[in-house]
Amino acid sequence: MRFFAILALALWLGSIFFFGAVLAPTVFHVLPTHTLAGNVVFPALTHLHTIGLICGVLFAIFIILSNLMTRHNEARIRGTRQQANILPQLVLVGCMLALTAYAQFGIGARMNGMRVGMGEIDSISQTDARRIEFNRLHLWSTRLEGTIFFLGLGTLFLTSRRLS
Numbered sequence: 088m089r090f091f092a093i094l095a096l097a098l099w100l101g102s103i104f105f106f107g108a109v110l111a112p113t114v115f116h117v118l119p120t121h122t123l124a125g126n127v128v129f130p131a132l133t134h135l136h137t138i139g140l141i142c143g144v145l146f147a148i149f150i151i152l153s154n155l156m157t158r159h160n161e162a163r164i165r166g167t168r169q170q171a172n173i174l175p176q177l178v179l180v181g182c183m184l185a186l187t188a189y190a191q192f193g194i195g196a197r198m199n200g201m202r203v204g205m206g207e208i209d210s211i212s213q214t215d216a217r218r219i220e221f222n223r224l225h226l227w228s229t230r231l232e233g234t235i236f237f238l239g240l241g242t243l244f245l246t247s248r249r250l251s
Contacts, residue, residue, distance in 0.1 A: 089149070093247070095143075095145040095149060099138060099239060103232060103236045107229075107236075111128055111131075122207050122209065129198075129202065133195070139184075139187040143183055146180050179242040180238075183235050183238045186231050189231065190235070195228065198224045198228065201221045205218070
């Protein structure tokens with residue numbers, strides 16, 4: 088169960104890293120307009136968030152099951168009932184899940200509505216209120232993904248530390 092918990096977290100973190108370090112920069116560099124790049128990045132980001140939500144729930148389930156199994160085995164072998172403290176990992180993953188949901192259903196939904204409403208975004212002036220708001224939301228979206236990633240690294244550290 089510990090392996091599956093770490094695997095779920097690793098898949099989530101790897102997906103975020105790949106998206107931010109490889110996919111998004113490549114798409115915006117290769118495609119000729121920001122509109123075309125957005126047409127690729129938004130659905131990819133939706134898939135990333137879906138992966139994150141599924142992996143976060145799986146992590147929580149697997150870490151709880153692992154803790155219960157460890158507790159049961161220790162009680163059977165030694166007659167003790169020591170329980171590892173998994174609360175910090177669960178709190179961090181809960182924050183990751185909440186931020187991911189907000190990134191998708193809050194900020195992402197607003198950005199997509201604006202993106203569709205503006206049409207060809209490259210034709211919108213940088214001083215246009217819609218473009219300014221879109222850029223502000225994009226900045227927050229990027230910050231959220233970074234925060235989720237670093238919370239995930241903290242969760243991975245705590246989980247791997249608990250195993251040693």
